[in-house]
Amino acid sequence: MIDDLRGSALFGGLDEESLGRLAGIARPVRVEAETSVFSQHDPAAAFYLLAAGAVKVFKLFRDGRTATLRHVRPGETFGESVLFHDAYPSSAETMEDSLLYRFDTREFRALLLAEPRLGVNLLGAMARLMLLLNNRVEELLLPVPARLARYLLSLADEQLDAPVAPGAPRVVKLPTAKKELAARLGTVPETLSRTFDRFKRAKVIRMSGGGELIEVLDFPALRRLAQE
Amino acid sequence: MIDDLRGSALFGGLDEESLGRLAGIARPVRVEAETSVFSQHDPAAAFYLLAAGAVKVFKLFRDGRTATLRHVRPGETFGESVLFHDAYPSSAETMEDSLLYRFDTREFRALLLAEPRLGVNLLGAMARLMLLLNNRVEELLLPVPARLARYLLSLADEQLDAPVAPGAPRVVKLPTAKKELAARLGTVPETLSRTFDRFKRAKVIRMSGGGELIEVLDFPALRRLAQE
DNA sequence: CGGCTCCTTGAGGTTAATCAATCCTGGTGG
C-alpha cells in the first residue's frame, strides 16, 4: 500500500513517516467495473486514489446524457474538491475492476494540518486540475474536429516512449472504446465516426488494428485542425 | 492600499504584519478601459488584484471569436495560475478604468513560503476558481436558454439585498451590456436577444428600464429551464 | 440633426444531435 501511495502525484515526495500516517487513514476499496463511486451532489465524504484499474469522472444530465470530464489513471486522485466543498461537483464510475484507496475528508484534513508538505502537494494537484478544466472549457468552445485533433495530438505526445524516426508517421493506440472517446470529447459516437472518416479522407490519419490504432500521417495538418 | 488588500478574498484574515509585507510587493497600476492586462500564452510574470473597476477574463480564438470565462469584481484576484504554470491560460482585459495591484510571481512565491496562512488562503481561492470553471464546463454543455436561466437565477441570488416579498416577482439588474452577457454565456448577441424574447413570450420574465432591468415573473419556470 | 453603438429582427447556412438501419467482430454454444 505504501508503494501505491508513494507512486501517486499527490503523495510523491513525502517522507516515510508521513506516508505511514497516510496509510493509516487510507481504506482500500475494491470495486468492480461499471460501478458508481460517487455521484454529483452527493454530500462530500471522501476522495480517492486510483491504485489500479480505470475510472471516469463525468457530468450527468437530466435527459440521461453524460459528458466525461476526465479519465483517471492509476496513481491519480479524484474527488479532491470535497476538501473544500460540501458536495461532489461531478460523478465518478469505474470503467474496469479497480482498486481504490478512500480518504475520509475529515481525517485527511486533520493530516493536512500536521503535514505542511501535503498542503504544498495539494496545491500542485489543484493547479493541475485547474489546467485540465481550463483545457476542457477551451475544447468545448471548439468544433468537434478540433477537439479530436487535440486529443490525438495529446495522445501522440504521451505515447512518445516508442522509438520513432522524427517526422515519420506515428501510430497511437486509443486507450478506450470509441464510445467512451466520444463522451470524452463531448459528442456522440456517430459524429466521432464521421469525423474520423473526414480525417481519413483528408489523408491526415489512417486506421488499423480493427479501429483501435491510429496512424498519424500528417502532423502539421492535425495541428492546423486543432487550432480550430 | 492596505485596506484594499484586507478587503480581498485572497488576503482576508491576514495579520497587519503580513499585510504590510504584501503591500511591499504590490505595485499599483492604473489601467484605462478596454485595455489588455495580459494575453493567453504570454509568459507568466504576475497576477493581479482588482481594487476598483472591472475586468474580464476570456479566451481568444484564431478567428477572432472570444469567450468570456469570468467577470472579475473588485476585491477579487485574477491570473493566479501563473504561480503554477509558465504561461497565462487565458487573456484579461479591463472593461472600465481600473485600479489593479500587480504581484510579481517570484516575489509572491517568496512571501508564500514565509506566510503559511497565505498558502491556506490560496488553496481556498483555487478551490473557488475550480468551482467556477466546473460551472463553466457544465454550462457549456447546456443549451443557451438553460445558460441564460442559470445566469438570471445566480443574479437574482446575488441581488438579494433589496427587500422583496417572498414569491413576489423580483427585478434584477444586468451588470453588463447584453453584448458582454452574450460573450459571458458563450453565445452571440443575436441568439441572446432571441432567447430573451422566448422567455418574454413564455411570460417567464419581463423587461424594463430600456432593457437593463429584468423582472422575473416565474421562478419555477426559470428553474425548470435551467435544468435543461 | 447626424453619427455612434448597441440591440433587435429576418433569412439562410452550418454543425452536430437524433433516429434508424446495417455492418462488423468477438464470444458462445451447438
Next chain:
DNA sequence: CCACCAGGATTGATTAACCTCAAGGAGCCG
C-alpha cells in the same frame, strides 16, 4: 468448425440549435 448473438461501430436521412450575414430601429452624445 460453424451458426448465432450482442455490442460496438458505421452509414444514411432528418431535424434542431445556433451562428452568420444583412438590414433596420432606438437611444445617446456631439
